[in-house]
Amino acid sequence: MxxxxxxxxxxxxxxxxxxxxHVENIPAKPAARTPLASKLSDVTLAAFASAGIDIERKLFSHQARAIETVLDEREPRKHVIVASGTASGKSVCYNVPTIETLLADPTATALYMFPTKALAQDQLRALRNILSNIPRSEETVFEIGMYDGDVREDARTEVRENARLIITNPDMLHVSMLPSHKAWARVLSGLRYVVVDEAHAYSGVFGSHVALIIRRLRRLCSELYGSSPQFIISSATVANPLEHARDLIGYDGVHPERDVIEAVTNDGAPRGVKTFLLWNPMLKPGQSKQTNTERKFRRETLLAECVQHNLRCLAFCKTRKLCELVLVYTREILRSSAPHLADKVASYRGGYEAIERRAIEKELFSGVLLGVATTNALELGIDVGSLDVTLHLGFPGSxxxxxxxxxxxxxxxxxxxxVYVAFDGPLDQHFMRQPRALFDAPLEMSYVWAENPTIVEQHLACAAYERPLFANPDVDEVYFGPKTREIAGKLARNKLMRDARSLVAWDLNAAIAQPLLAATDKTPALDVSVRTIEEERYEVIDIGGAREKVIASIEASKAFFExxxxxxxxxxxxxxxxxxxxxxxxxxFVRMADVKYFTRVKHETTCAVPGGMRAYEETKDALSIKCDQVDIRTxxxxxxxxxxxxxxxFDHEAFPPRTTEFRTVGTWLRIPDDVVTDASxxxxxxxxxxxxxxxxxLNALPLSVPCGDADVGCECFSADLYRHTSRYAPFRFLIYDRHLGGVGIAKRASALFSDLARVAVALVEHCACARADGCPRCVQRLSCDAHNAHINKKAALWLLRRVFANDLKPSDCVE
Structure with missing residues (x-):
């Protein structure tokens, strides 16, 4: 069909x-092609022609510009970020200069870094296809090596010794290649290009880790191996490609002034016709809740309907739990209506074992599977074949x-x-009421915070193992930030680093910092997971089979939620x-169970700004917005x-209290004293x-900064939260990162309070609910740490208008 x-x-x-x-018909866009001005070798032209790519005359405009920029030999040579749409041929932008250079220079090497193993395998197949018809000779041969956790040890040795194009991921670069950099001296000495693919995936915690890993790589190349590789970065279309690229790769430590990045955003790729439906199963007048049938309409029935009409479909889910529930319900529907199709659907998310993920990818690409419920794990550019439909179950966060x-x-x-299927959330309903707010919306900014003190501390220890810190004065501060000495001093005091030249204590205040070495015989990288800030994780073990089997792992701070x-x-x-x-x-420990319910944990969270009253200033006139450390206790x-x-x-069960605590970054605005008096x-x-x-x-924040419930929270209050304590509870708006040490969301939010207030007023004002405590479409949140207790919709509107009176337009302040 x-x-x-x-x-x-x-x-x-x-x-x-x-x-x-709403039905949005997005017309097809023709290709914008540009002939390549740079002269390429006949061998390179033939290699791509054999794969059906005419790189001499039929490149898309963004491909031609990116290739010419990379190959431009004028100093300083520029790094490039290419930001263009899905399936726009971004890989050509880095494959052409890489193959051209490696064919011409037998000492040149390149490093490709992908966020997932699946993407790396995809690119390996594509490269081998391009190079398969090149005549084999000493002048044209260069080996491509895959270096990830699935590669056998003997094959890894072969890659180290012979490959000139290394395909890897941030995890292996971090835990294997950089700590053993001497074994990679040939590759690092000749390193001409570093490709960072799917750069938009490097945001938040993961992106902050990757930014520090790249700085460690640049440090070794510059200071030990005499190379200065160009970075070729590819990304989906984002609002701030140049800023994001700079946040990721940092600056050259010796010559930061010569470190130039050029952004290529003139997407010339064609696009087919797209029909976009906005589907809203919202409450009808007089309803207090949706029926089970209506709820299934917005989720599982649509996926089942696509499968039954032989349309290949991905259903994107906001959470892992929703992903699993959608699969369960979809299979139930198919077993009753089309039993032969029940096994044609699967789920795909993080936390699965690698062998499970590879099997699902293969079945989806080959057409065995017709439908997959997935988190954003399949959002990246892995080729899963031709798809007909995407379902988007709730706003994905950006x-x-x-x-x-x-x-x-x-x-x-x-x-x-x-098909965008709305949930009850404020942004979902905002877009359902005002479709143009979605289809005309500017893209949000990607964010990386390479100054997270916990992450910097972890990677400083790794860097000191690879090469002594401060061996070259003032250089490491360029790589690792202004607090490098302070954090290094902490590591030295905790005996995680030692002075490389003497037995005396390391002096933080010395005019010239003494070199520091990691005080360990093994690399600290083995204890640092780049996918999380936390090192502690819980294993989920299935004990229902003949043998116990680890099926997933969960960060310690999130474990008690699941x-x-x-x-x-x-x-x-x-x-x-x-x-x-x-x-x-x-x-x-878990085992199979036949139950018709799910569970929801009961918890309370308190936020504390270190310093108590000293953290605030007088608030009589101008708004005082601060951004600093915040302690979170759940x-x-x-x-x-x-x-x-x-x-x-239908049931509640108590267990002995369990507490998690962490320090992160928050931004807060204390309610002015005159507003407090007027409210009283x-x-x-x-x-x-x-x-x-x-x-x-908080509901308005994703329109400006990509984030989800798992990334950011706000201070929530229930009537009895402070009843039995003497804790000071100021009147304030407080937003914080839900990750240890922060990931930059709250920092960005601190400059956006006025913009957020304008959107917040609109979200609340346009919600038709008449409840005093509002609803999920205005002032309630499913992730509220106080379970939406003690909230008032009218009081929220009054407060937002009063606090931000000077920043709101007159239409926003009508009583």
């Missing part, structure tokens, strides 16, 4: 009650991410369908029950069982207003 016929079918069946609130996901369908320029005695845990569509949580050994006390169909809680005089419950307004501000 073609897309138009399927849309007509939906309008008369599942959407017959008006669920489709407009850029939504477009990247939608680009997975129609990758062969065919007519494709994308595993506890009695918790329902889902994996690959299977429902498991947690029977035991071994906290000292950090292990959760206490878990029990869980509820929730019926799978009705979503009703007017009989407004200010605490409830602050709580509700904080939710509204």
């Amino acid at each position: 073609d897309v138009d016929t399927f849309v007509d079918h939906l309008k008369t069946t599942l959407a017959s009650s008006g669920q489709i609130v 407009v850029a991410s939504l477009w990247q996901q939608a680009g997975r369908a129609g990758r062969r320029e065919g007519h494709a369908l994308s 595993v506890y005695e009695g918790a329902v845990y889902t994996h690959q569509g299977r429902t498991l029950l947690c029977t035991k949580l071994d906290i000292p050994r950090r292990r959760a 206490t878990f006390t029990g869980f509820s069982r929730v019926a799978r169909g009705s979503q009703a809680k 005089d007017a009989g407004i419950d200010l605490r409830a207003g602050v709580h509700a307004a904080s939710h509204a501000l």
Whole structure:
């Protein structure tokens, strides 16, 4: 069934009650081609021609510009970031100069870095296809080597000794290549290009780690091996490609003034016709909650419908749990309506074992699978074959991410369908009411925070193992930031580093810092996971089979949200029950269970700004916005069982309190004293207003900074939270990163309070609910640490208008 016929079918069946609130027809875009001005060798031209790519006359405009910039030999040679849409041929931008240079110079080497093993395998196949028809001779031969965790040790030795183009990932660069850099001297000495693919994936925690890994690589190349590689960075379309590239690669430590990046954004790739549906199963007037049937319409029924009409589909889910639930429900629907298709659907997410992920990728590419419920793990550019439909179950956290996901369908320029299914969240409903706010929205900025003190500390220890810190005065501060000495001093005091030249204590205040070595015989990199800030993780172990099997791992700070005695845990569509949580050994034991409910943990979170009253200034006039360290403490006390169909809680069970604590970065604005006085005089419950307004501000944040519930939180308040303590509880809006040490979200939010307030007022004002405590479409949040207790919608509007009166337009301040 073609897309138009399927849309007509939906309008008369599942959407017959008006669920489709908007249809956006995005026309096809023709290719913009530019002949290449740079002269390439006949061998390079022939290699690409054999793969069906005419790089001399038929390059897209962005490809030609990127290649010419990289190959321009005028000093200083520029790094390049290419930011263009899905399936726009970004790999040509780095493959052409790499192959041209490696064919011409037998000492030149290149390093390709991909965020996932699957992407690396994809590129390996593509490169071998391009090079397969080149005549083999001493002048044209260069070996391509895959270097990841799946490669055998003997093959790794072969790669180190003979390969000139190394394909790897940040994890292997971090834990293997850099610590043993002497074994890679040939590669590092001749390193001409470093390719950083899918750079938009390097954001938040992962991106902050990768930024420090790249700085360690540049440091070794410059100071030990005499090379200065050009970086070729590819990314999906983002708002700040140049800034993001700079945040990722930093500056050359010796000549930062000559470190230039050029952004290529003139996307010349063609695009097929796209039909984009906005699907809103929102509450109808008079309803207090959705029926089970309506809820299934917005999730599983659509995926099942695509599969039954032989349309290959990805259903993007915001969370791992939702991904598993969608698979469970979809299979239930198919078993009753089309049993032969029940095994044609699967789920795909992080946390699976590598062998499971490779099998799903292979089955999706070959057409064995028709539907996959996935997190953003399949958002990246791995080739999964031709897809017909993408479903987007809730706003994914950024407009850029939504477009990247939608680009997975129609990758062969065919007519494709994308369906954005709204949840009850404020942004979902905002876009359903105002479609142009989505389709005309500017893209958000990517973010990396390479100054996270915890991450810097981890990578400084790694860098000191690879080469003594401060061996070259003032250079390491360029690589690792202004607090390098301070953090190094902490490591020295904790005996994790030692003075490389003497036995005396290292002096932080010395005019010239003495070199420091890592005080260990093994690389600290082995204890630093680049995918998380936390080093401690819980293993999830299935004890239902003949042998115990580790099926997943969870960061320690998030473990109590997912595993506890009695918790329902889902994996690959299977429902498991947690029977035991071994906290000292950090292990959760689960087994298969036939239950018709899921579980929701009960917890409370408090936020504390170190310094107490000293953290604030007088707030009589101008708003005082601060960004600094914040301590987060979460206490878990029990869980509820929730019926799978009705979503009703039917049981609660307590367990002994368990607490997690971490220090992160937050931004806060204390409510001015005159506003507090006026609220009291007017009989407004200010605490409830602050709580509700904080939710509204947080709901508005993803329009400016890509983030999700797992990345950022706000200070939430319940009436009895401070009842039995003497803790000072100021009136304030406080937003914080939900990651140890922070990842830069709160830092960006600190400059956006006024913009957030404008969007927040609109979100709350346009919500039609009449409840005093609002609803999930305005001032409630599913992730609220106080379970949406003690909030007031009207108080939130009053407070936002008063606090930001000078920043809101007159139309925003109408009482």
